[in-house]
Each structure stands twice: as C-alpha cells, then as structure tokens.
Amino acid sequence: MKKYLRSAWVLAGMTMLSAVLCGELFAGALPDTLQVHQGQTLQFAGLPLSSTQDGAVSAGRTLRAGATYTADVRLLGLFQVKNVRVQVVPARSVVPDGEPFGIKLYTEGVMVVGITDVDTAAGKQSPAAEAGIRKGDILVAINGQTVNSNTEVGERFAGSAGEVCTLSMRRGGMAFQTRLRPRQSVTDGVFKAGLWVRDSTAGIGTVTYFDPQNGVYAGLGHPVCDADTGKVLPLLEGEAVNSTITGVDKGTKGKTGELIGTLADAHLGSLLINGSTGVYGVLTQPRAGKSYPVATRQQVHVGKATMLVTTDEAGPRAYAVCIEQVRYGSGSGEHNMVVRVTDPALISRTGGIVQGMSGSPLLQDGMFIGAVTHVFVNDPEKGYAIFAENMLQTAQTLAERH
Structure with a gap:
C-alpha cells in the first residue's frame, strides 16, 4: 500500500511539473495583447487554454469596440499561464481575392544598389x-x-x-x-x-482581399524589396494594374519557381503603402466575391485550410493546404504560420508555393485567416503566412486617412 501511494505521489508530482512547464511554454508563445470581436469573449481554437475575464465581461456585459480588459489565461482551466490585455474590436468581413495583379512602384528618393x-x-x-x-x-x-x-x-x-x-x-x-x-x-x-541607384520596380503578386466598406485592397503580405539589397523600397507613388498569368515555372527543391505573367495598362487602383505586412491601396472598381469574417489570431489553429490561388487565365481556385504551425506571439511579421500545400492538383501544377503567389488568401472554418508570404526554398510545398489580423491593422491606417 505504501509503495502504491509513493508511486501515486510521484506520478502526481510529474503531472504537476509537466503542467507548469507547458504553462511556461504557452506563456512565451502568447503575446501580451490579444484582440476579441465585439460581443465575444476570449477563446482559443485548438489549444488547451481557457480564460477568465474581469468582472464586467464575466458578468455578461457586452463591451463596445475600443474597450479593453484583462483576461486570466489558464491551461486546462487550472494552471495560470499569464494575464493578457484584450482589445475589443468590431467584427469585420472582407472579400478574399486570389487574383494576380501588377505592381508599379516609384521610390521616394533613390536606393543605392551598388558602389563602383x-x-x-x-x-x-x-x-x-x-x-x-x-x-x-x-x-x-x-x-x-x-x-x-x-x-x-x-x-x-x-x-x-x-x-x-x-x-x-x-x-x-x-x-x-x-x-x-x-x-x-x-x-x-x-x-x-561612383554609385548605382534604383528609382522604380515592377512585378506580379496576388491581391489578398478587398474591403467593400472603404474600397481598400491588400496584397502580397510582405513588402516590395529591392532585388539587390533586400531592403524595403520607400514608396513615393505607385499603381496597381491588371495582370494575366500565362504560365508557371515549377518550383523544385533548391529552386524557387514563379508564376509567369504579363502586366497590362489597365489601371486597377492606387498603391499607397509598401509596408512590413504588404502593399495597400484603393481600387477604382469594387471586386465581386463572397465576404468572409476576419479571424483573430487565436481563432487560427493547426489543421486543414484552403488557399485561393490563380495559376492560369481561369482565375482563382480553392486548393487544400494544412496549417502546420501557428506562432501566436510572432507580432506583425510575415512568419505567423507555417503552411503546407497538400492538394495534388496544385503540387502537380506549380510544385507547391512559387513567386507571384505571395498574398494568396487562406480560409479556415469559414473565416479569412491570412495570406501566404514566402516559400521554403528547400521544400517548395511549404511556406510562411501572415495573420489576417495583422494585415487589417495596417489597412485601417489607410482607411482612416482615405
């Protein structure tokens, strides 16, 4: 009997230690501030976490957008992970796109690309x-x-x-x-x-979404950078134009593929921001399509998802992908998620993720969750993605001044 009790105490101690270690791991992975939609309370998809809100929220009162409160996040409802600040934001819906577009960017000043x-x-x-x-x-x-x-x-x-x-x-x-x-x-x-400078660039990317409330569009999910220096090109002015995909250079291990296309003279809209979360502007004509609610980062989880991609003149198609990793605390960068293409049709066509697909929107559980941004050079079926929440935050600054 004593031996049995001793074993039980050892098992209980190991369980407690594991819970503490897991709690510390989650505490490091979670940011100090999270967003929640008006009318909802803080919930985590796919994680063994729950939250206890402060008095006003736990009593069932609905907080308006703009309010903040503190939530006590716990593991398995028992072990405290951390306290987080919660911002209440209005629920938003946008139209995920997936169409290619041409980017013409002219720099503010000129970038030094070589010394001679x-x-x-x-x-x-x-x-x-x-x-x-x-x-x-x-x-x-x-x-x-x-x-x-x-x-x-x-x-x-x-x-x-x-x-x-x-x-x-x-x-x-x-x-x-x-x-x-x-x-x-x-x-x-x-x-x-004795210097070489660059004053403009042009290329092809993918429109991530269109916001019918204000006419703002977002694309790429990452900034337009200079090809020689890797530095973000400072935007003086720019233009979004129509683009047609005419072919695909298939990606393989160690070789980044690309969508091959042409830029047209047809004006789509302005290009007003070239920032860390993508490019943004205002379209001259609304984009047709179904609206999807925008997910907060804690609503995104590991598992099946869908990516909207254009690989030919037929326009966007939905392809199966898997979210393999979610980095909840990774700020506003472009590496919030790791995505793997699982759809045989897309792998056969492109090899996975290729240049020009940056900005392709991701959908999960009926929500718009983000956009693909980069490919893994040694594994073209995998790439990084950015949270939709981060792109919406940048777009809001443009909407407020538009």
Whole structure:
C-alpha cells in the first residue's frame, strides 16, 4: 500500500511539473495583447487554454469596440499561464481575392544598389565609398534639391563641375548628411559619384482581399524589396494594374519557381503603402466575391485550410493546404504560420508555393485567416503566412486617412 501511494505521489508530482512547464511554454508563445470581436469573449481554437475575464465581461456585459480588459489565461482551466490585455474590436468581413495583379512602384528618393569606381586621370577612385555611402542607403536630396529618379541623380553630379556636394541620406530609420566630391571620368568626361541607384520596380503578386466598406485592397503580405539589397523600397507613388498569368515555372527543391505573367495598362487602383505586412491601396472598381469574417489570431489553429490561388487565365481556385504551425506571439511579421500545400492538383501544377503567389488568401472554418508570404526554398510545398489580423491593422491606417 505504501509503495502504491509513493508511486501515486510521484506520478502526481510529474503531472504537476509537466503542467507548469507547458504553462511556461504557452506563456512565451502568447503575446501580451490579444484582440476579441465585439460581443465575444476570449477563446482559443485548438489549444488547451481557457480564460477568465474581469468582472464586467464575466458578468455578461457586452463591451463596445475600443474597450479593453484583462483576461486570466489558464491551461486546462487550472494552471495560470499569464494575464493578457484584450482589445475589443468590431467584427469585420472582407472579400478574399486570389487574383494576380501588377505592381508599379516609384521610390521616394533613390536606393543605392551598388558602389563602383570612377576611372579618373589619377586612377580608379570611389567618391561614394569615400563619403561612407553603403548599399541600401536612400539618397533623398543633393545640395538641398530632392531627387526621385536615376536621371535626376546623374544630372546633379554631372553638373557639379567637381565641387563638393552635400547629400541628404536615410539608413534604416536614421537620417544623415554626408559630403561627396564627384570625379571626372576619363572615358566620357562626365563627373560621377561612383554609385548605382534604383528609382522604380515592377512585378506580379496576388491581391489578398478587398474591403467593400472603404474600397481598400491588400496584397502580397510582405513588402516590395529591392532585388539587390533586400531592403524595403520607400514608396513615393505607385499603381496597381491588371495582370494575366500565362504560365508557371515549377518550383523544385533548391529552386524557387514563379508564376509567369504579363502586366497590362489597365489601371486597377492606387498603391499607397509598401509596408512590413504588404502593399495597400484603393481600387477604382469594387471586386465581386463572397465576404468572409476576419479571424483573430487565436481563432487560427493547426489543421486543414484552403488557399485561393490563380495559376492560369481561369482565375482563382480553392486548393487544400494544412496549417502546420501557428506562432501566436510572432507580432506583425510575415512568419505567423507555417503552411503546407497538400492538394495534388496544385503540387502537380506549380510544385507547391512559387513567386507571384505571395498574398494568396487562406480560409479556415469559414473565416479569412491570412495570406501566404514566402516559400521554403528547400521544400517548395511549404511556406510562411501572415495573420489576417495583422494585415487589417495596417489597412485601417489607410482607411482612416482615405
């Protein structure tokens, strides 16, 4: 009997220790702030978590959008995980899209994409390197005059006659100035700074959703970055245009595939934000389609889901995928979920996830939960995705000023 009791106590102790460790794991995985829709209480899909709300909510009173309260999150209803701040937000519905679109983006300032030498009478010299300029820096102005194109930059340096120029620059979130003296090239006699810059880009992506309440659309789920530096291109102005998918370069292990398409002149709408959660603008014409409620992050769970993808001229189709991992506490980045394509038809057509599918919307349990953003190069059937909640937060800033 004593041996039995001793074993029971050991088992109970191990159970308690496991619960504590699991609680600590969930505490690290959950963010400090969560959202809940007006009229609902905090619930977690697919997790052994429950919450006890403070007095006003637990008494059954409905809090209006904009209110906040504290919830005590517990594991199996017994073990405290953490207290979280809950924001009450209005329930939203949008139209998931899945159509390809063309992106034309013009930069605010110009991005430095290369540093080079100038072949002078005194030998090779690099004015840009001497001035401390790096790849990825943004050149905003020369001698107080703004520059937004390659042509403007070349003309300003060519007309300097070799006099020192004051450059207004940005690096990350920091603004600074530097001084640069252009050198005269013996090849063509032109004064040059020894740098390559980019002022625009164009490409194909996928429209994630359209909001019929305000005309705002969202796409990509990640920012448009410079191909050479990997830095986010600062947006001066841009345009969304029609695009037609004409073929697929199939993805394989170690090789990223892509949707092949053409850009049309037909104007779809403006491009007003190029940010960490995607690109956003206002469409000139409403998009037809069925509206779906937008899920909060804690409503997303591991399991079956659907992805809307366009791979040919027939338009979007629904394909089966599996949400393999949900990172509830991963902020507003592009890696909130890990998604695997399970639909044989899509794997046969594309190999899985390819370039151009960024922004393809994800649906689960009758809700819009997010969008695919990246592919795993060594496993094209898998990729990352972003929460719909994060995209809606960015879109709201545009809707408020539109």
